[in-house]
Amino acid sequence: MTAAASEQFTAVLFHSFGGPDGPEDVRPFLENVTRGRGVPPERLEEVVEHYLHFGGISPINRLNLDMIAALQAELRSRGTDLPIYFGNRNWTPFVADALTALRSDGHRRVLVFPTSAWGGYSGCRQYHEDLAGALAQVDGSSDLLVRKLPQFWDRPGFVAAAAAAVRRALAELGEGAPARLVFTAHSIPLGADRTAGPPEDGGHLYSRQVAGAAQRVADELGVENHDLVWQSRSGPPQVPWLEPDICDHLDALAEEGVGRVVVCPIGFVSDHLEVVWDLDTEARQRAEELGMGYARADTVGTDPAFLAMIADLIEDYADGGGDTSALGCGDNGALCRPGCCQLPPRPTR
Numbered sequence: 001m002t003a004a005a006s007e008q009f010t011a012v013l014f015h016s017f018g019g020p021d022g023p024e025d026v027r028p029f030l031e032n033v034t035r036g037r038g039v040p041p042e043r044l045e046e047v048v049e050h051y052l053h054f055g056g057i058s059p060i061n062r063l064n065l066d067m068i069a070a071l072q073a074e075l076r077s078r079g080t081d082l083p084i085y086f087g088n089r090n091w092t093p094f095v096a097d098a099l100t101a102l103r104s105d106g107h108r109r110v111l112v113f114p115t116s117a118w119g120g121y122s123g124c125r126q127y128h129e130d131l132a133g134a135l136a137q138v139d140g141s142s143d144l145l146v147r148k149l150p151q152f153w154d155r156p157g158f159v160a161a162a163a164a165a166v167r168r169a170l171a172e173l174g175e176g177a178p179a180r181l182v183f184t185a186h187s188i189p190l191g192a193d194r195t196a197g198p199p200e201d202g203g204h205l206y207s208r209q210v211a212g213a214a215q216r217v218a219d220e221l222g223v224e225n226h227d228l229v230w231q232s233r234s235g236p237p238q239v240p241w242l243e244p245d246i247c248d249h250l251d252a253l254a255e256e257g258v259g260r261v262v263v264c265p266i267g268f269v270s271d272h273l274e275v276v277w278d279l280d281t282e283a284r285q286r287a288e289e290l291g292m293g294y295a296r297a298d299t300v301g302t303d304p305a306f307l308a309m310i311a312d313l314i315e316d317y318a319d320g321g322g323d324t325s326a327l328g329c330g331d332n333g334a335l336c337r338p339g340c341c342q343l344p345p346r347p348t349r
């Protein structure tokens with residue numbers, strides 16, 4: 001084996017959030033997500049109801065499997081035929097099981113594609129922590145090199161796929177008054193946004209990246225004005241989170257006389273539960289009550305431009321090259337930078 005060949009990564013781990021596959025999974029899944037996170041029981045009960053509304057099945061697992069199949073085909077067509085394994089943070093298949101499987105298949109160097117484009121504790125560091133925790137559970141894992149790929153919020157393929165989705169949503173609204181373009185992403189506590197990113201960069205990495213991605217999509221579309229709002233707020237009521245919320249924002253737009261909106265969930269890569277509940281159910285209903293035209297842009301999902309972006313990223317790092325100092329990149333769960341994306345202290349009541 002040449003030195004170069006020994007540097008090759010031979011497998012990909014598709015690393016996602018996870019979601020329940022049936023009603024009996026809902027509570028244990030939510031316990032995994034919220035363990036130690038101080039989410040009040042009232043909020044959890046609401047979220048249980050959202051899942052049960054869809055039979056206890058989140059679309060996220062099926063959508064991830066669709067993305068994996070399409071990505072595998074894209075890699076194969078390029079002759080970069082790394083097998084893709086699937087592992088989640090909060091539900092089966094778990095990362096530890098994926099690592100066990102790929103190791104027993106003979107892989108020792110693995111590239112990790114996270115389904116989060118962002119920095120911050122929830123969007124980045126928790127994925128690193130999950131990899132570290134999973135490695136600790138896998139027998140013989142000391143011979144594994146598990147390299148997480150960087151945050152991809154600013155990659156042209158991601159931006160192009162989101163822009164194409166907004167174009168389709170505008171077409172769906174049809175002729176008429178101009179529509180306001182509204183981007184949404186998962187809200188996080190203000191404290192977590194303040195500590196997002198390397199400490200020396202002054203924090204707020206998450207909200208800065210989301211704003212940057214929204215700006216890039218709007219620029220690509222030639223749209224002069226757009227709004228950025230937040231969704232799916234959790235946590236205790238006395239803790240401040242990023243605002244405004246999408247539904248409050250629709251109220252404010254109606255006051256302004258805006259008659260039509262296109263909502264682009266730039267914060268998520270697939271139409272999972274927080275998209276189909278918070279946007280397609282709650283926000284859509286609010287828009288209807290306000291007499292407002294409403295179209296929700298697709299998430300990037302299996303858009304060919306997005307899949308090509310993922311494949312490019314994998315090819316950039318597959319031979320051991322690629323920028324390993326890029327934010328989000330780290331080996332075996334190591335943080336991008338010392339003190340990066342620190343978990344802010346939990347509020348005391």
Ligand SMILES: CC1=C(CCC(=O)O)c2cc3nc(cc4[nH]c(cc5[nH]c(cc1n2)c(C)c5CCC(=O)O)c(CCC(=O)O)c4C)C(CCC(=O)O)=C3C
Pocket residue numbers: 017018019020030033034037039043044047058059060115116117118122123186187188189232233234235267268272273274
């Ligand atoms: C930044 C961010 C992303 C984007 C980056 C990424 O994609 O990773 C994201 C994605 C997702 N969030 C998801 C689901 C949930 N998030 C929750 C709770 C929380 N999310 C947070 C942040 C984020 N979340 C935070 C700060 C909390 C509070 C608790 C804590 O501090 O950790 C809860 C608990 C109940 C609740 O309180 O809502 C659930 C069920 C699903 C899967 C949905 C499905 O099943 O289809 C996905 C993709």
Ligand SMILES: [Fe+2]
Pocket residue numbers: 119120124125197327328336340341
């Ligand atoms: Fe980070």
